[in-house]
Amino acid sequence: MLLKIAEILFIFGVLILGAAALTWVERRLLGLWQDRYGPNRAGPLGILQPVADMVKILTKEDWIPPFADRVLYVIAPAIIIIATFMVFAVIPLSPSLGVIELNIGLLFFLAMASLSVYSVVLAGWASNSKYALLGGVRAASQMISYEVFMALSLAGVIMMAGSFNLRTIVEAQQGLWFVVPQFFGFVAFFVAGLAESHRLPLDLPESEHELTAGFHTEYSGMKFGMFFLGEYVGVIVTSAMIVTLFMGGWHGPWLPPLVWFGLKMAFFVALFVLLRAAIPRPRYDQLMAFGWKLLLPLTLANAVITGGVLLAGS
Amino acid sequence: MSEALAATQALEQAPGAPDFRSQPTADAVPTLWVAADQLRAMLRFLKHEIDRPYGMLYDLTAIDERLRQHRADQPASECTLVYQLFSFERDDMIRVKVALAGDWRAPTITDLWPNANWYEREVFDLFGVDFEGHPHLTRIIMSPTWQGHPLRKEHPARATEMGPYELPDEKLQEEQDALRFRPEDWGMERKRDGAELMFLNLGPNHPSAHGVFRVVLQLDGEEIVDAVPDIGYHHRGAEKMAERQTWHSFIPYTDRIDYLGGVMNNFPYVMAAEQLAGIQVPDRVQVTRIMLSELFRISSHLLFLGTFLQDVGQMSPVFYMFTDRQKIYDIIEGVCGFRMHPAWFRIGGLAQDLPQGWEKAVKQFLNWMPARLREYEKMGMKNALVKKRTRDIGAYTYEEAIDWGVTGPGLRAAGLEWDLRKQRPYSGYEQFDFDVPTGKRGDSYDRAWVRFEEMRQSLRIIEQCMKNMPAGEYKARHKLTTPPVKDHTMHDIETLIHHFLSVSWGPVMPVGETSAMVEATKGLNSYYMISDGGNMSYRTRIRTPSFPHLQMIPLLCRGMMIPDLIAILGSIDFVMADVDR
Numbered sequence: 001m002l003l004k005i006a007e008i009l010f011i012f013g014v015l016i017l018g019a020a021a022l023t024w025v026e027r028r029l030l031g032l033w034q035d036r037y038g039p040n041r042a043g044p045l046g047i048l049q050p051v052a053d054m055v056k057i058l059t060k061e062d063w064i065p066p067f068a069d070r071v072l073y074v075i076a077p078a079i080i081i082i083a084t085f086m087v088f089a090v091i092p093l094s095p096s097l098g099v100i101e102l103n104i105g106l107l108f109f110l111a112m113a114s115l116s117v118y119s120v121v122l123a124g125w126a127s128n129s130k131y132a133l134l135g136g137v138r139a140a141s142q143m144i145s146y147e148v149f150m151a152l153s154l155a156g157v158i159m160m161a162g163s164f165n166l167r168t169i170v171e172a173q174q175g176l177w178f179v180v181p182q183f184f185g186f187v188a189f190f191v192a193g194l195a196e197s198h199r200l201p202l203d204l205p206e207s208e209h210e211l212t213a214g215f216h217t218e219y220s221g222m223k224f225g226m227f228f229l230g231e232y233v234g235v236i237v238t239s240a241m242i243v244t245l246f247m248g249g250w251h252g253p254w255l256p257p258l259v260w261f262g263l264k265m266a267f268f269v270a271l272f273v274l275l276r277a278a279i280p281r282p283r284y285d286q287l288m289a290f291g292w293k294l295l296l297p298l299t300l301a302n303a304v305i306t307g308g309v310l311l312a313g314s
Numbered sequence: 315m316s317e318a319l320a321a322t323q324a325l326e327q328a329p330g331a332p333d334f335r336s337q338p339t340a341d342a343v344p345t346l347w348v349a350a351d352q353l354r355a356m357l358r359f360l361k362h363e364i365d366r367p368y369g370m371l372y373d374l375t376a377i378d379e380r381l382r383q384h385r386a387d388q389p390a391s392e393c394t395l396v397y398q399l400f401s402f403e404r405d406d407m408i409r410v411k412v413a414l415a416g417d418w419r420a421p422t423i424t425d426l427w428p429n430a431n432w433y434e435r436e437v438f439d440l441f442g443v444d445f446e447g448h449p450h451l452t453r454i455i456m457s458p459t460w461q462g463h464p465l466r467k468e469h470p471a472r473a474t475e476m477g478p479y480e481l482p483d484e485k486l487q488e489e490q491d492a493l494r495f496r497p498e499d500w501g502m503e504r505k506r507d508g509a510e511l512m513f514l515n516l517g518p519n520h521p522s523a524h525g526v527f528r529v530v531l532q533l534d535g536e537e538i539v540d541a542v543p544d545i546g547y548h549h550r551g552a553e554k555m556a557e558r559q560t561w562h563s564f565i566p567y568t569d570r571i572d573y574l575g576g577v578m579n580n581f582p583y584v585m586a587a588e589q590l591a592g593i594q595v596p597d598r599v600q601v602t603r604i605m606l607s608e609l610f611r612i613s614s615h616l617l618f619l620g621t622f623l624q625d626v627g628q629m630s631p632v633f634y635m636f637t638d639r640q641k642i643y644d645i646i647e648g649v650c651g652f653r654m655h656p657a658w659f660r661i662g663g664l665a666q667d668l669p670q671g672w673e674k675a676v677k678q679f680l681n682w683m684p685a686r687l688r689e690y691e692k693m694g695m696k697n698a699l700v701k702k703r704t705r706d707i708g709a710y711t712y713e714e715a716i717d718w719g720v721t722g723p724g725l726r727a728a729g730l731e732w733d734l735r736k737q738r739p740y741s742g743y744e745q746f747d748f749d750v751p752t753g754k755r756g757d758s759y760d761r762a763w764v765r766f767e768e769m770r771q772s773l774r775i776i777e778q779c780m781k782n783m784p785a786g787e788y789k790a791r792h793k794l795t796t797p798p799v800k801d802h803t804m805h806d807i808e809t810l811i812h813h814f815l816s817v818s819w820g821p822v823m824p825v826g827e828t829s830a831m832v833e834a835t836k837g838l839n840s841y842y843m844i845s846d847g848g849n850m851s852y853r854t855r856i857r858t859p860s861f862p863h864l865q866m867i868p869l870l871c872r873g874m875m876i877p878d879l880i881a882i883l884g885s886i887d888f889v890m891a892d893v894d895r
Contacts, residue, residue, distance in 0.1 A: 034633040130514050134536065134876070201627060201699070209522045209625050210877050280699045281627025283877045284536065 008099050015088055019232040020050040026232075026273050033277040060221035065127070068218060072126035077223045080119035080230035087112045087237045092167045094250045094257035105166040106158065109241060110151050113196055117143040119230070120198070124215035135214025138204045138284055145291045146195035152299035153188035156181075156306035157245050170249030177248040184302040186246045188295050193242065195287075197234035199272055201279040204287060239268035322346065325364075332356045337388055337411070340589050340828035343398075345409040347389050353397075353412050354421050360399055360408065361426060368399035368408055369716045371423075373842070373857040374433035376441045378467045382846050384825040389413050393441060395420055396842070398829075398857075402716065402730065405737045407831075414443065422447040429719040432865045440465040440553075450501060455546040455894060458492045464554055471551075471558050495530070500542045502532050511539060514876075518547045522625050522880045525890030529867065529879070536875045541868045545861075548890035556854030560820025561587055561661060562796040564851070568841075569655035571856060572892040574614040575835045576646065578607045580659035585740065585830035586841045587661045590823045591794035597784040599663050600742040605676070605779035606649065606658070607832075608772040612683070613642045614835035615765045615772075618887040622762050623694045625884035626703040626877075631694055638686055645675045661821065662795030667788040676780045683773055687766075695766055701759060708870040708882035709757035718869070719862030722837025723764045724886065728756030734833035748774050758885035765887065794821045820849040836860055836887055856895050860888035 024039060024047065031038025040046040064073055090105035092098040102108050117140065124136015158164060160181065161172040169178075179186045195202040206214035216227045243249060243264040250257030252264075282290065322336045322344045332355045334346040348356045360368045377394045379385065391413030399408050414420060422445040423430045434445045435454040442463035445451055453460065462469050470476050481489075497504050497513060504510060517528035526547035532540040552571060556564050568579040581603060588595060616639050620632030643653045648669055650656035658665045694700055710720075712728035725732060733750040735743040751767035753760025789795050797817050802809040823845040831840035837859025846852035863886050871879045 030629075034630045035637055036633055130512065134514075200629065207627070207877070209627065210880050212521060277630045279628065280623065280697060280703065281877075282699055283703060283875065285875070286702060 007097065011088065011093070011097070011099055012085070015085065015233065015236065016229075018236055019229050020054065021047075022232045022235065022269065023053060023228070024049045025269075026276075029270060029273045030277050033274065054225075057222055057225040062221050062223075065129075065218050067128045069126040069128060072122050073218075074223070076119050076123035076126055077219070077226035077230070078119075079122070080116050081226050081233070083112045083116040083119065084230050084233040084237055088233075088240065090166055091237075091240050091244055092170055092249065093261050097258060098167065101165065101167055103163070103165045106154060106164040106169070106245075109166075110147070110154075113150065114147055116196070116230070116234070117147075119227075120215050123219065123227070127215070127218040129218050131211045131213070131217045132215050135206060135211050135217070138207075138211075139198065139215055142195055142198070142202070142204055142284075142287060145288060146192045149188050149291060149295040149299050150192035150196060152296070152303060153185045153192060154245065155299070155303035156185045159303075159306050159310055166244055170244055170251070173248040173251060177246060177251070179246040182246060182302070182306070184298055185306075186242070188299045188302070189245065190242060191295065193238035194272070194275070195291075197231060197238050197272075199231070199235065200276040201281045202287065203281065204284050207281060209281075235269055235272050236265065239265045239272065242268050332359060334410075335389065337827075339409075340826040341586070341830065343407050343409050343829065345411060345827075347411045347413065350412050350414065350420055353395075353410070354423060354426070356410055357397065357399070357423055357426055360410070366401060366403040368401040368404075370400040370402070370719055370721075371397065371427035371430055371433070372400040372407065372719065372838070373398040373840070373855070374423075374430060374437065375842070375855045375857075376437045376443055376465075377844065377853045378441060378465065381467045382844075382852055384847055391415065393418050393443060395437070395443065396855075397423075398842070402732055407829075418443045420445055424448055427719075428717060429862045429865055432861065439463065442466065453546075455549045457546070459489055464551060469554075471554050497532070500530055502530075502540055502542065506534065506539065509534070516879075518544075522883060524621065524883060524888060527864070527888075527890050527893075529883075531876070531879070533876075538871050538874050538876065538879060541871050541879065543864050543867050545864060545890070545893050547894065549894040550891075552895040553854055553856060556851050556856075558850065560849050561823055561851065562820050564854070565659065565661075566655065566657040568856075569657050570891060571858060571895060572614075572834060572836060572839065572860070572889050573654060574610075574617055574889055575839075575892075576606075576610040576613070576654060577603070577650070577656050577658050578610045578614075578832065578834050579839070580657065581607055581741075582830045582832045582834075582839055582841045584659045584661050585832070586828050586843050587823065588790075589828040589830060590826050590843065590845050591661065591792065591821070592824070593662045593790045593792045593794060595663055595790045596786045596788070597742070598786040599788055599790070601779050601783055602664060602668060602788070603659060603741055604743065604746070605776055605783075606646070606656075608775045608779070609642050609645060609679075611772045611835050612769050612776075613639050615769050616642075618765055619690065619694065619762065622881075622884040622887075623700065625880050626700055628694065628697070628700065631690060634686070634690070638683065641679050641682060645672070645679060648672065648675055660789070660796060662792050663787070663789030668783075673780055673783075676776065680773060680777055680780070684770075687769060691766070695763060703877070704758040704762065704881050704885065706755065707758045707874065707878045708885060709755050710866070710870065711756060714869075715756065718866045720837070720866065721859050721862075722833065722835075723768065724761055724837060724859075724863060726750065727753035727760035727764045729754055734831060734838060738831075740830070740832065746775050746778050748772075758881050761885040761887070794823065796821045822847065822849050823851075834859060836889070836892060837863065858892045858895065860886075860890075860892040863888055864893055 028038040039049040042048040042052045064070055087109050089099040090102050090108050120139035121136045124132045157178050161169040163169060198206060216224055219227060243261060247264050250261045252260035332348060332352040334348045337345040337347060339345050375396050379391045379394055393414040395412040397410040412420060420443060422434060432454060434448050435451060437443050438445060438451050439453040439455050440463055512533045514531040514533055516531055517523035518526040528544040530542045531538055552567055555567055565580055568583045571579050616635040620635040623631045646656060647653050649672060650658040710728055712730040715725050715728045729752055731750050731752045736750055748771040751764050753764050789799050791799055793812060798813050803813045825845055825847040827844045829840055829842040831838055839859055840857045842855040843851050844853040870882050
């Protein structure tokens with residue numbers, strides 16, 4: 001029991017530290033790719049930047065705009081934090097490490113991902129500001145649409161592993177990672193994950209060039225910090241899910257399983273950052289058309305073909 | 315002068331032309347005086363009936379004539395309206411003047427040219443001329459609560475002439491009320507088809523408004539029903555300042571009109587002053603001016619491209635482009651000693667000769683830049699998402715563009731191959747070999763593409779400047795060159811006195827009117843100046859390209875979505891200082 005609590009605290013701590021470190025890593029990586037330095041003042045290589053940011057953000061005045069809906073305004077940032085952290089509970093980090101083993105782990109992940117939509121929508125609504133509202137409306141349609149493809153893109157994986165249990169799914173990839181037979185599923189999941197964690201190029205709820213800051217225009221201080229943290233945890237969680245579902249989880253030669261898991265995850269996190277540095281943002285209706293006209297048929301075809309091949313093989 | 319004479323003679327004989335009286339000017343632009351009741355007939359004649367018509371209302375402004383002493387050759391007038399028309403068939407300009415007296419009233423011409431709307435509002439705002447029949451004659455540059463009309467001669471020019479500023483509670487309340495948004499004041503309705511519309515205030519500080527610019531949007535969801543641009547937040551009264559600065563000391567103010575254009579702003583100003591003074595500048599001056607202006611053109615276009623791509627969500631290019639701009643600024647700094655606002659051109663020459671080793675710096679840049687441009691082409695201009703975001707967004711035909719006063723890359727993007735540097739070369743551009751890139755569709759993408767290609771052409775021009783830089787002096791030997799050539803001052807007292815006066819009081823320009831135009835970074839920029847025989851200008855009119863470009867925004871974005879508006883704003887490439895002056 002004590003050991004389990006220690007394990008939970010360890011994973012929780014690593015995740016929080018990871019998200020905090022990611023704020024620095026992302027800015028340094030962006031700096032690297034954009035021919036500039038990024039934060040390099042606080043501590044060696046600027047590694048203490050997250051601490052400085054944290055001190056600043058925690059000591060800011062906790063202010064709620066007088067025109068906002070107070071209750072929802074406060075609840076909204078909490079939802080995203082809770083929902084994204086909860087997802088991590090079902091992810092198996094190594095053969096022995098993992099908070100909980102649910103035999104509906106995958107469904108749990110999808111449910112939590114859906115819940116995080118509420119955070120963005122409620123923030124947009126409760127702020128009672130036009131820019132935030134537009135961001136909230138965009139978030140609602142974008143995230144709800146992309147949830148559909150996210151779930152559909154996983155149908156093939158579920159069929160191949162024969163289980164919703166994430167640990168079983170990882171173990172099923174012992175010989176061959178699912179990214180090979182389920183390549184289209186992987187692509188669709190990646191795009192959907194990008195949309196779910198609303199990162200550039202799919203950051204339409206935020207899109208600073210159009211809506212100043214979208215749904216969190218009115219937020220400041222630690223409440224804003226929670227959205228920020230939620231976004232980074234979202235990036236980590238999405239990367240972890242990609243690794244678990246398609247990249248063979250902890251599998252890999254020579255190195256310990258946990259290290260493999262961490263390396264693969266770091267690769268996808270860096271890929272997320274690189275995408276942000278490289279790709280422009282599509283328009284809202286173009287994004288919707290891309291989802292419904294391209295991703296939906298693609299994922300459906302993928303599910304049908306996978307099912308057909310499996311049936312023929314059995 | 316003979317050309318202008320021929321043009322006016324042809325007009326006199328043209329069938330159906332209203333009566334006019336012509337006036338000689340230093341810039342040889344045909345200048346016609348017509349009676350106020352003949353104005354509309356004359357303009358309509360010039361736009362529609364004459365052979366090879368004057369299609370564009372290039373500029374509309376006014377002159378407060380009440381304190382002017384030397385105007386014996388002109389009809390009596392208290393306030394003169396000046397309409398400048400441009401013909402792309404003739405590559406030529408014509409000026410129509412109307413004398414106003416008494417209550418300063420004139421008929422509107424908004425039905426002839428849509429872009430007359432803002433110009434007439436500006437004249438109303440700054441001079442108090444009442445345009446009868448104007449659809450929405452309100453202040454445009456000054457705040458709605460402003461008292462008086464700033465460009466009238468009786469209006470004070472300095473804060474010290476205006477008495478201390480006070481803001482009692484009632485006045486505060488009044489100012490606050492003036493800020494309140496009422497859609498009706500902007501010509502917008504609150505409802506459409508029974509459904510309430512949303513109004514979104516974009517700016518004056520919005521990350522993509524490119525300066526202190528405000529657009530009030532009427533939205534149906536995210537679709538733009540109507541947009542009303544609001545300008546004036548960056549107004550500094552440059553034209554008023556010109557009436558209080560010597561001909562020489564106004565040069566630094568011109569730098570700040572299009573603050574990305576640097577010396578490009580000095581260019582039309584000093585050319586106009588040289589026309590008044592009758593100075594011919596040496597070849598070396600001409601080529602140096604061209605070289606520096608083209609460097610600034612690249613610098614400005616780079617910033618445009620970076621922010622344009624950023625507006626459609628591509629974050630990185632702007633950082634790469636600042637690296638290149640830094641290299642340009644290194645050259646500019648080496649030559650001028652300043653970076654953004656060098657104020658380096660002088661009436662009759664340059665502030666200094668080019669420094670030793672300038673060729674090396676320019677050569678390095680010429681070697682550096684082409685590879686970078688290839689990279690930007692691959693990364694930005696050929697990016698599928700960028701194309702998807704900007705193709706067919708905010709498109710106009712070149713007829714529309716001419717009607718709305720669009721010049722420069724915006725006009726070329728619509729397919730008209732017209733570049734002032736080719737069609738009416740100034741400062742020796744005719745000796746250079748370069749192409750004029752054009753677009754086809756006139757959409758946001760084409761506007762970016764034309765600017766992108768122009769950078770390559772500017773590199774060619776700079777290379778030719780570097781290879782063929784003429785030897786010679788960097789100042790004209792003329793008594794009005796400021797500061798004058800100094801080598802005789804220590805030998806003869808007469809020259810010393812002239813030098814002293816011209817440096818301490820400023821040069822005294824001969825009486826006259828003139829204008830000079832350049833192909834600036836954003837379009838045609840010109841200075842129209844009147845000397846009343848003093849050491850300061852009697853009236854300086856700065857015609858900037860961005861002003862009419864912004865006026866076109868509602869036309870471009872109706873029916874589009876907010877992200878499209880951002881792409882359009884980015885593609886217009888405006889600078890608010892260039893709009894408001």
